[in-house]
Amino acid sequence: xxxxxxxxxxxxEDLYCKEYxxxxxxxxxxxxxxxxxxxxxxxxPSFEYYDLYNGIxxxxxxxxxxxxxxxxxxxxxxxPDATIPVARMAATNYKNNKxxxxxxxxxNIFRANKSGTGDKREFIQGGIEYFGNNKPDCDAEIIAVGxxxxxxxxxxxFHVDLGQVEFMKGLIDEANLNKFExxxxxxxxENKNYGDLKEFLENTDITSSLKEKxxxxxxxxxxxxxxxxxxxxLVINEKMDKALNNLEDVYNILxxxxxxxxxxxxxxxxxxxxxxxxxxxxxYVNNFGEVVLSGGRxxxxxxxxxxxxxxxxxxxxxxxxxxVMEMYDMKRDVDCFTDxxxxxxxxxxxxxxxxxxxxxxxxxxxxxNPYENDIxxxxxxxxxxxxxxxxxxxxxxxxxxxxxxxxxxxxxxxxYKDLDYNEIIASIH
Amino acid sequence: MDAVKIALAKGRLADDAITLLxxxxxxxxxxxxxxxxxxxxxxxxxxxxxxVKSSDIPVYVEKGxxxxxxxxxxxLLENEADVYEILNLNVGKCKICVAGFKNYERIHSxxxxxxxxxxxxxxxxxxxxxxxxxxxxxxxxxxxxxxxGLSDVIVDIVxxxxxxxxxxxxxxxxxxxxxxxxxxxxxxLKTKNEEIEKIISxxxxxx
Numbered sequence: 001x002x003x004x005x006x007x008x009x010x011x012x013e014d015l016y017c018k019e020y021x022x023x024x025x026x027x028x029x030x031x032x033x034x035x036x037x038x039x040x041x042x043x044x045p046s047f048e049y050y051d052l053y054n055g056i057x058x059x060x061x062x063x064x065x066x067x068x069x070x071x072x073x074x075x076x077x078x079x080p081d082a083t084i085p086v087a088r089m090a091a092t093n094y095k096n097n098k099x100x101x102x103x104x105x106x107x108n109i110f111r112a113n114k115s116g117t118g119d120k121r122e123f124i125q126g127g128i129e130y131f132g133n134n135k136p137d138c139d140a141e142i143i144a145v146g147x148x149x150x151x152x153x154x155x156x157x158f159h160v161d162l163g164q165v166e167f168m169k170g171l172i173d174e175a176n177l178n179k180f181e182x183x184x185x186x187x188x189x190e191n192k193n194y195g196d197l198k199e200f201l202e203n204t205d206i207t208s209s210l211k212e213k214x215x216x217x218x219x220x221x222x223x224x225x226x227x228x229x230x231x232x233x234l235v236i237n238e239k240m241d242k243a244l245n246n247l248e249d250v251y252n253i254l255x256x257x258x259x260x261x262x263x264x265x266x267x268x269x270x271x272x273x274x275x276x277x278x279x280x281x282x283x284y285v286n287n288f289g290e291v292v293l294s295g296g297r298x299x300x301x302x303x304x305x306x307x308x309x310x311x312x313x314x315x316x317x318x319x320x321x322x323x324v325m326e327m328y329d330m331k332r333d334v335d336c337f338t339d340x341x342x343x344x345x346x347x348x349x350x351x352x353x354x355x356x357x358x359x360x361x362x363x364x365x366x367x368x369n370p371y372e373n374d375i376x377x378x379x380x381x382x383x384x385x386x387x388x389x390x391x392x393x394x395x396x397x398x399x400x401x402x403x404x405x406x407x408x409x410x411x412x413x414x415x416y417k418d419l420d421y422n423e424i425i426a427s428i429h
Numbered sequence: 430m431d432a433v434k435i436a437l438a439k440g441r442l443a444d445d446a447i448t449l450l451x452x453x454x455x456x457x458x459x460x461x462x463x464x465x466x467x468x469x470x471x472x473x474x475x476x477x478x479x480x481v482k483s484s485d486i487p488v489y490v491e492k493g494x495x496x497x498x499x500x501x502x503x504x505l506l507e508n509e510a511d512v513y514e515i516l517n518l519n520v521g522k523c524k525i526c527v528a529g530f531k532n533y534e535r536i537h538s539x540x541x542x543x544x545x546x547x548x549x550x551x552x553x554x555x556x557x558x559x560x561x562x563x564x565x566x567x568x569x570x571x572x573x574x575x576x577x578g579l580s581d582v583i584v585d586i587v588x589x590x591x592x593x594x595x596x597x598x599x600x601x602x603x604x605x606x607x608x609x610x611x612x613x614x615x616x617x618l619k620t621k622n623e624e625i626e627k628i629i630s631x632x633x634x635x636x
Contacts, residue, residue, distance in 0.1 A: 117488065118492070159619065159620070161619060191512070191513055191514050192513040192514070192515050192613075192618075193513070193514040193515065194515055194516060194517075194633075195514075195515075195516055195517025195610070196514070196517065199517075218515075221618075221619070222622065264619060266619075284616045284619055284620055286620045287431060287620065288493060288616065289491075289492055289493010289494070289496075289614045289615075289616045289617060290492065290493060290616060291615070291616065
């Protein structure tokens with residue numbers, strides 16, 4: 001094999017040692033939160049048929065999916081989204097199930113992003129999906145779980161933006177526009193493009209009172225009360241009214257969680273960006289320019305798989321969470337280390353292996369190795385391995401404390417006694 | 430609170446932008462055209478100005494390395510980015526056009542060959558029109574391409590048309606009006622709302 005220096009595809013990475021431990025730690029924290037709210041874990045296949053994703057409205061663009069071709073010539077897609085396969089599972093396996101389904105996942109997502117952007121082509125997402133419940137309490141729970149995750153990760157300076165896609169839809173329904181114009185309008189509002197929005201509306205025959213309302217939309221973000229008051233004045237049909245009431249209901253429920261202080265509103269979110277049909281949420285951490293948390297209500301997605309389940313969920317980009325924690329220097333409490341390296345010569349091997357087994361039973365990380373007169377090598381290597389103590393097993397146990405740089409000799413009984421004593425001290429502290 | 434970072438590209442647009450910012454009370458007294466510095470602070474030290482290449486502004490803003498960018502619409506069309514395009518500053522106005530020889534007629538039996546500094550815009554425009562095309566990306570002196578027979582037409586920014594005229598070319602079609610835009614990172618708008626909103630509403634009044 002020719003071993004080229006160009007061995008890495010863009011947008012993927014190795015994760016090992018401390019970095020891996022840290023990722024695992026975050027994943028554990030998040031999984032425990034999901035579990036505490038009663039969400040059961042699920043894993044769907046890493047790849048499914050292209051048709052599954054291609055047939056659905058509002059999924060990411062086709063060119064962003066990473067594709068494979070199987071031996072029968074059918075096109076497969078590496079999981080580009082977590083919600084669709086979970087919804088597919090819920091719809092096909094629990095078609096007639098009227099009961100509520102609460103699912104959680106931590107999984108890898110693959111995207112064929114443009115090269116040279118620094119975007120990951122494989123990243124980890126953790127999230128929950130709640131099927132069969134269309135109450136605002138369900139939306140609020142989803143948002144609360146998201147906020148809880150950010151809190152437990154140690155963030156303080158963050159907020160979650162809430163929107164309601166039906167509000168915008170209600171307004172756009174009033175305007176007599178063709179499909180292409182509607183799409184354009186969605187995009188202008190989505191991007192808060194005030195300048196072009198004005199120009200676009202001037203060239204349509206929408207009534208001037210309706211135009212005024214559209215001008216206001218991109219400004220409808222910020223403190224919940226302010227946004228609600230402004231938005232109330234724009235309501236011209238039942239759809240818009242319902243949307244605002246729903247948003248307010250969810251917000252009031254979040255007050256009972258004591259999470260309302262993390263909430264801001266943005267009514268500029270529109271349906272065009274996905275399969276969402278109601279509440280939408282996006283989470284931001286201060287000084288980090290990318291969304292770390294996103295989700296919302298998607299009542300129509302399971303219909304595309306022949307079931308009819310209202311649903312709501314969110315996903316957390318774990319790679320981004322780790323990036324933010326690095327930025328804020330919050331990576332603590334993880335270490336890869338060895339407590340004891342037990343070195344022996346052949347005639348003491350039995351004793352050394354017994355000793356190491358006893359130590360492992362007590363919860364220590366123990367490595368063993370035979371040695372000759374090359375103790376120096378092991379001492380040097382212990383810095384790299386992050387080894388705390390080396391034990392040379394002879395008639396007596398010679399314990400070299402690498403951190404303190406001292407050497408003590410024990411017989412076995414003394415050694416265990418000392419160990420017990422230190423454990424008591426440690427437990428008191 | 431951390432400083433709000435604004436990205437500009439050196440050149441005439443930067444001067445226009447700095448004048449605009451001056452009008453709303455944000456002054457960069459240590460800035461001069463000749464300075465080679467790339468980072469400036471305003472007099473109250475609340476706003477930082479950084480200079481990057483104009484085509485890089487969208488990505489700096491999208492990734493949140495800076496909060497605000499002031500950049501031509503041409504750059505935004507060419508390098509699509511996920512940002513809020515909040516204001517049309519109405520400066521640096523020009524047009525992006527298809528240009529070629531005055532008597533140019535398309536040969537329908539073969540592909541149209543276009544030379545441009547804006548391959549994405551050119552491709553999109555002709556694809557939309559349903560014209561089978563091939564785009565050659567050039568980095569400068571695009572006017573030379575039809576003259577030397579490299580391409581049939583060019584897609585480029587036209588301000589006064591002088592450069593085209595001097596090279597014997599004319600505007601054949603107009604693609605898009607161009608002017609400077611204020612773009613804002615989608616998260617910064619929320620997290621540094623007060624400061625950014627002040628800049629937006631200030632500029633909104635004077636443009």
